[in-house]
Amino acid sequence: MIEKIQEPIEVLTKFLEGKIQPLRFRWRGRTFTVSEITGNWVKRVGEHRVHYFSVGVGTKDYYEICYEARTLRWTLENIYLEG
Amino acid sequence: MPGDFSKLRIAHIDMDAFFASVEEMVRPPLREHPLVVGGAEGSHHGVVTTANYRAREFGIASGMPIAPARQRCPHLVSIPVDHEKYLYFSLEVLRVLEKFTPAIEPTSVDEAFLELRGLERTWPDPRSFALCLQDEIREKVGVTASIGIGPNKMIAKIASGLNKPEGITVLTLEGYRRLIGELPLRTLWGIGPQTEKALTRMGFRIIRDLAQADPSRLKERFGILGIWLHASARGELDDPVIPYYEAHAAKSFGHEWTLPENLRDQEEMKRVIRSLAARVARRVRKKNCSGRTVTLKVRFPDFETPLRSLTLPTPIDDGREIACAASILFDRVPFRGRPVRLLGVSLSGIQSGRPSRQESFLEDRQKRIRLLGIVDRIQDRWGDEVISGE
Numbered sequence: 471m472i473e474k475i476q477e478p479i480e481v482l483t484k485f486l487e488g489k490i491q492p493l494r495f496r497w498r499g500r501t502f503t504v505s506e507i508t509g510n511w512v513k514r515v516g517e518h519r520v521h522y523f524s525v526g527v528g529t530k531d532y533y534e535i536c537y538e539a540r541t542l543r544w545t546l547e548n549i550y551l552e553g
Numbered sequence: 554m555p556g557d558f559s560k561l562r563i564a565h566i567d568m569d570a571f572f573a574s575v576e577e578m579v580r581p582p583l584r585e586h587p588l589v590v591g592g593a594e595g596s597h598h599g600v601v602t603t604a605n606y607r608a609r610e611f612g613i614a615s616g617m618p619i620a621p622a623r624q625r626c627p628h629l630v631s632i633p634v635d636h637e638k639y640l641y642f643s644l645e646v647l648r649v650l651e652k653f654t655p656a657i658e659p660t661s662v663d664e665a666f667l668e669l670r671g672l673e674r675t676w677p678d679p680r681s682f683a684l685c686l687q688d689e690i691r692e693k694v695g696v697t698a699s700i701g702i703g704p705n706k707m708i709a710k711i712a713s714g715l716n717k718p719e720g721i722t723v724l725t726l727e728g729y730r731r732l733i734g735e736l737p738l739r740t741l742w743g744i745g746p747q748t749e750k751a752l753t754r755m756g757f758r759i760i761r762d763l764a765q766a767d768p769s770r771l772k773e774r775f776g777i778l779g780i781w782l783h784a785s786a787r788g789e790l791d792d793p794v795i796p797y798y799e800a801h802a803a804k805s806f807g808h809e810w811t812l813p814e815n816l817r818d819q820e821e822m823k824r825v826i827r828s829l830a831a832r833v834a835r836r837v838r839k840k841n842c843s844g845r846t847v848t849l850k851v852r853f854p855d856f857e858t859p860l861r862s863l864t865l866p867t868p869i870d871d872g873r874e875i876a877c878a879a880s881i882l883f884d885r886v887p888f889r890g891r892p893v894r895l896l897g898v899s900l901s902g903i904q905s906g907r908p909s910r911q912e913s914f915l916e917d918r919q920k921r922i923r924l925l926g927i928v929d930r931i932q933d934r935w936g937d938e939v940i941s942g943e
Contacts, residue, residue, distance in 0.1 A: 471630070472632065472633075508578060508579050508580065508581060509575075509578055509579030509695070511637075511638050511641040511642065512641060513637045513638070513641070514637075522638070524579035524580060526581075530582050532579070532580040532581075532582070534579070550580040550582070550583070552582040
């Protein structure tokens with residue numbers, strides 16, 4: 471099932487050659503290491519771009535996080551909880 | 554020989570359960586579940602826009618309300634629709650297609666036609682081309698496509714649906730003609746429930762019945778569209794692939810209407826289409842010209858705007874015929890339970906002069922032309938609202 475979260479998170483991010491790569495994030499005091507990025511897409515809010523990532527953390531759960539280029543903030547949008 | 558570029562000039566790319574595939578790609582454990590995209594998570598409201606292949610095993614299909622879908626499959630997973638995400642990945646697929654050819658006509662977020670002419674210089678045969686294209690889409694975007702290859706758009710489209718998911722089907726004209734003995738009328742692109750009902754009343758059951766029919770009988774019942782239906786059933790249509798960057802450049806007469814509120818009632822939509830078709834026809838006749846290609850434009854609240862076109866064997870200038878062609882196109886629009894915010898009808902492939910009188914051999918048709926002439930004169934004098942010829 472998908473649980474809507476929409477909470478700000480801290481993300482250790484690699485910005486390299488125009489690409490954004492989330493490596494690790496902290497949410498509600500817990501740290502998650504990104505083991506895989508299963509999808510990356512972009513949405514537009516007016517003239518601004520929001521970069522979405524679906525990331526795995528070594529479990530069967532997947533986290534959808536997004537980076538808003540205008541505010542330089544990361545948000546945990548939702549979690550897909552398996553089972 | 555089958556697989557020869559000279560006879561197989563069109564490929565139809567049909568993404569497999571596209572919305573569901575995108576969701577499975579970003580959340581891989583979903584692949585193990587029967588999944589639909591539509592409605593809200595855990596909700597019984599809304600409509601299925603796409604079902605993955607596991608869900609289809611339970612008889613769940615696009616357009617079905619979520620509640621009966623859950624009754625069929627209590628452990629069904631539903632994911633809310635995220636059109637912007639699907640559009641992003643659709644454009645990624647388009648980028649892959651562009652590496653192979655610029656002649657691409659996307660017909661919706663998950664389907665496109667490709668012109669194959671000229672590719673024989675790079676590829677030994679259409680199947681090798683399709684295999685490579687399929688691999689590239691899977692590798693670069695992460696979703697799968699089925700590909701149909703045929704001598705024209707309609708046959709290529711039928712071919713892509715024959716072997717899903719991840720199929721490649723090459724269907725020659727001869728192969729198509731062998732197959733039509735088994736295919737129901739509905740398989741023809743553009744035959745919706747109403748046209749099917751009218752054809753069934755005339756005694757047609759399968760495509761072969763239509764292909765073997767007397768074209769004048771079809772013309773009597775459906776006008777110029779009867780000729781189109783006959784040619785379509787015989788696999789003889791030759792609509793060109795219109796690349797998306799040329800779609801708006803062609804000279805055309807069109808009308809569109811942003812509806813005062815989103816419209817769900819399809820009968821009401823058809824009334825709007827008839828009215829738009831009448832306006833287009835009137836402008837075309839006023840300029841003393843006619844056109845062969847009718848295009849229907851539909852815009853959904855998420856701004857997805859599919860265009861559907863149909864090229865007729867001869868030019869037309871009659872609103873009733875334009876509306877009739879638009880109603881065939883209406884059945885090709887992927888509504889997926891969505892309401893509509895804009896409708897548009899246009900006529901292109903414009904040539905000067907009215908349609909040939911030789912096409913007007915039927916007495917009724919000649920009467921109709923006289924009637925339209927009188928209606929036009931009345932409207933010229935008293936305005937469009939006082940009388941309608943449609």
